[in-house]
Amino acid sequence: DAGVIQSPRHEVTEMGQEVTLRCKPISGHDYLFWYRQTMMRGLELLIYFNNNVPIDDSGMPEDRFSAKMPNASFSTLKIQPSEPRDSAVYFCASSWVGNEQYFGPGTRLTVT
C-alpha cells in the first residue's frame, strides 16, 4: 500500500492567489481528515469526512477555506484568496474503524 498521498509537497504562492491541496487516502479507509500544523497552534483539525460526507468543519478558519471529497479516493483543500498567515504544513490523514489515523507526508505552503 502506498499510504496517504498528498500533492504538491511544496507550494509557494503570492498573497491573493488560489491554492489547491490534494489528497488520496488509503484504499478502504472511510474517514479522511485535513490538519494544519503551525508552531503556535500545533496540529489543528480543519475538517473531516466520513464516507465522503463532511462531518465536522468547525476547525476551518474562515470562508476562504473549503474542502471537498467527490469520491472515496480523492479530496481537495482549497484556499481562496490565500494570505501570508495561511503559511503552514497541511496534512491529510485517513482511517478505518479504529482510531489510528495514517498521515500523508504533508504539503508545505508558503504564501508571500
Place this chain on the structure above:
Amino acid sequence: DQQVKQNSPSLSVQEGRISILNCDYTNSMFDYFLWYKKYPAEGPTFLISISSIKDKNEDGRFTVFLNKSAKHLSLHIVPSQPGDSAVYFCAASPVYNQGGKLIFGQGTELSVKP
C-alpha cells in the same frame, strides 16, 4: 481552549536513559489515547495507544501510562536511542474504535544525545 496539553515543548535525554513525555487533558469524556511520532518533513506516524479501561500499555521500549483521576498520560521510552529524536504528539478521542476525530496536543520535541 486546549483540551490536550503537552506543557514541555522540548526534552533532551542521554542515549540509554529513560525519556518521559507528559500529556494532560481536560475532558473526562475522552476514552482513548494515542501517541504519534513525527520526523522532519514527514507526517506523524502512530506509535502506541491506550484505552481508558487500562492504566498501562507496553510495546517494546515504549510504555504508555494513564492516570484517569489526574487526567494525565505519559510515554516512557527505555532505553532511549538517537533514532528516537523526533516530535511526539499525544492525542485523545471521545470514542474508542469508531473512527472519528482526534484532539492533538502541541507536541514535545525529544532530542536523544549519543
